[in-house]
Amino acid sequence: MRDQVVDFVRRWSEKTEISAGRFIAWLGVTASKFYNWRQRYGRVNEHNGWVPRDFWLEPWEKEAIIGFHGKNPLEGYRRLTFMMLDHDVVAVSPASVWRVLNDAL
Structure with missing residues (x-):
């Protein structure tokens, strides 16, 4: 979903020459959220939970x-x-x- 929104905004802002900021506002997504999504484009959505480490005690x-x-x-x-x-x-x-x-x- 995240990557689809980024693709949509990029594609239509290029075709229509309407700024990406305007599309973001129309979609109801905050600018900071969109630019975070754009930085994470193509990556798997990672969780913030504990990840087992090699040095943890068995x-x-x-x-x-x-x-x-x-x-x-x-x-x-x-x-x-x-x-x-x-x-x-x-x-x-x-x-x-x-x-x-x-x-x-």
């Missing part, structure tokens, strides 16, 4: 952190991080360990 990593904390409940999150590295449990940052443990509570 569920098994979160479970491993929580399980390791259960075996070592008296250790702080920073010490747990380096203990897990030493025991080849999981390799994550101290901030990630803190977030997982904080969310688990």
Whole structure:
């Protein structure tokens, strides 16, 4: 729909020599919206939701952190991080360990 409106305005403003701004007003589309559409012409309409990233923790990593904390409940999150590295449990940052443990509570 977006690309069709841009095509329509371009085609008819060239044929009739009426400004694109006038067509935009007649269509009831704001100028800023039309020019945003024109910049995004030909692109897929993208959503603004969360996109999974490569560096996000996997569920098994979160479970491993929580399980390791259960075996070592008296250790702080920073010490747990380096203990897990030493025991080849999981390799994550101290901030990630803190977030997982904080969310688990």
